[in-house]
Amino acid sequence: MPSAADRSTLIAVLALMASMASLCIGTSFAKSLFEAVGAQGTTALRVGFSALILLAAWRPWRWPLRAADARAIALYGAALGATNLMFYMSLRTVPLGLAIAIEFTGPLAVAIASSRRALDFVWIAFAVAGLLLLLPADGLDPVGIAYALGAGVGWALYIIFGQRAGNAHGGQATSLGLLMAALVVFPFGVAHAGTSMFTPSLLVAGLAVGILSSAIPYSLEMVALKRLPRRTFGILLSMEPAMGALAGLVMLHERLSATQWIAIGCIIVASIGCTATAGRRQADRAKAPQAAG
Numbered sequence: 055m056p057s058a059a060d061r062s063t064l065i066a067v068l069a070l071m072a073s074m075a076s077l078c079i080g081t082s083f084a085k086s087l088f089e090a091v092g093a094q095g096t097t098a099l100r101v102g103f104s105a106l107i108l109l110a111a112w113r114p115w116r117w118p119l120r121a122a123d124a125r126a127i128a129l130y131g132a133a134l135g136a137t138n139l140m141f142y143m144s145l146r147t148v149p150l151g152l153a154i155a156i157e158f159t160g161p162l163a164v165a166i167a168s169s170r171r172a173l174d175f176v177w178i179a180f181a182v183a184g185l186l187l188l189l190p191a192d193g194l195d196p197v198g199i200a201y202a203l204g205a206g207v208g209w210a211l212y213i214i215f216g217q218r219a220g221n222a223h224g225g226q227a228t229s230l231g232l233l234m235a236a237l238v239v240f241p242f243g244v245a246h247a248g249t250s251m252f253t254p255s256l257l258v259a260g261l262a263v264g265i266l267s268s269a270i271p272y273s274l275e276m277v278a279l280k281r282l283p284r285r286t287f288g289i290l291l292s293m294e295p296a297m298g299a300l301a302g303l304v305m306l307h308e309r310l311s312a313t314q315w316i317a318i319g320c321i322i323v324a325s326i327g328c329t330a331t332a333g334r335r336q337a338d339r340a341k342a343p344q345a346a347g
Contacts, residue, residue: 098243131234151299
């Protein structure tokens with residue numbers, strides 16, 4: 055019979071896979087709202103409902119908040135809002151799986167930036183190869199690619215600012231960060247969609263997007279993070295572009311060429327490789343002689 059540790063690991067892996075599936079399904083459903091309220095309005099609905107759900111769940115006002123933490127959370131939330139907006143803008147013309155793959159270059163850059171090991175340049179080469187295969191010559195909209203790359207930059211800033219906001223309570227930082235993200239994207243949503251964004255049917259659809267794309271994935275990721283080593287979590291998360299491509303194929307009938315699948319594969323390899331060697335980089339830094347204080 056499997057041990058308790060094995061069962062815990064299996065639960066964590068299934069939770070993370072379900073988290074990615076929920077995110078991809080929610081995003082695919084969100085794309086169906088573009089015709090009614092555009093990418094801007096859809097982003098505003100998703101982030102707005104996500105913020106309301108997490109504010110109700112965490113009630114962040116219960117904890118004190120230092121001014122320094124408030125500034126960090128504001129930057130973290132602004133980066134989160136910009137990332138969501140640019141990612142949804144990219145989805146207007148770029149298939150879901152490709153947009154996720156391009157967006158992954160942001161956290162890849164953050165992970166590699168702190169290292170100068172020769173092996174890390176292998177992962178850089180894979181990421182660059184993937185991006186080169188996705189050039190507009192392959193039939194993709196250059197503006198859509200630019201938005202996806204912008205979302206990658208936003209994701210990188212989200213990671214950096216999120217680390218700075220780490221002194222605050224996790225639930226407080228996440229819920230207030232999403233509130234800030236909603237404040238960033240709502241003017242764009244209202245400017246594009248106007249009052250049509252607040253029709254009952256679209257509000258219900260926006261609530262569904264918020265639950266599928268944020269509330270469920272965040273909750274399941276917390277289950278996985280408590281049971282999996284960070285490196286294992288990162289390696290599994292690297293499968294998200296492939297899962298996004300499959301969701302796009304099934305739900306949105308987005309067929310990718312062989313070259314585009316290879317490009318996704320290159321970026322996944324770069325992400326897995328970078329994550330798998332992250333622990334080794336940390337161990338090397340720990341073994342390095344420290345300067346006398």
